[in-house]
Every structure is written in structure tokens, then in C-alpha cells.
Amino acid sequence: MILDPLSLKVVKANCSCEAGSFGKKCWHLKTLEQMIKKELRERIKKARHEMMQIEEDIASWG
Known part of the structure; x- marks a missing residue:
């Protein structure tokens, strides 16, 4: 499986x-695609949480 590195x-x-x-398209490929989508959602959620934490920290400085 080859992924576009940006999208x-x-x-x-x-x-x-x-x-x-x-x-x-077999079930092997469909399963891999689902795993990739799940991993991306988790990474995005984690990054969003970290960004919110940073914003809260910066807001508390002022």
C-alpha cells in the first residue's frame, strides 16, 4: 500500500x-485502510488536545 505523504x-x-x-479490493486492503483512518483520527485528537493544553498554559502566563 502506498500513501500520499501529505494527504x-x-x-x-x-x-x-x-x-x-x-x-x-480485498478485505486485507480494506482492513489496512480502516486501521490507517483510525490511527489518523487518534493522532489528530491527541494533537488537538496538546494544542489546547499549550493555549491554556500560555493564557495562564498573562
Whole structure:
């Protein structure tokens, strides 16, 4: 699976399973895509929390 480094969208995906050998999107690829989306959501949520914490810290200085 190849991801675009900026958008993190799947650019190219293939699998060596039977469905993949016929050029179809198999459950292996679908599972990987779901895992990537879940990981991204978690990272975005964590980054948002960290940014909010930094903003609160800066606000408390003044």
C-alpha cells in the first residue's frame, strides 16, 4: 500500500491474495485502510488536545 505523504490517502494498493491477484479490493486492503483512518483520527485528537493544553498554559502566563 502506498500513501500520499501529505494527504495520507491511498495512492496505490495491491495484495497477493486471490482477490488481489484479479485486481479487486480485498478485505486485507480494506482492513489496512480502516486501521490507517483510525490511527489518523487518534493522532489528530491527541494533537488537538496538546494544542489546547499549550493555549491554556500560555493564557495562564498573562
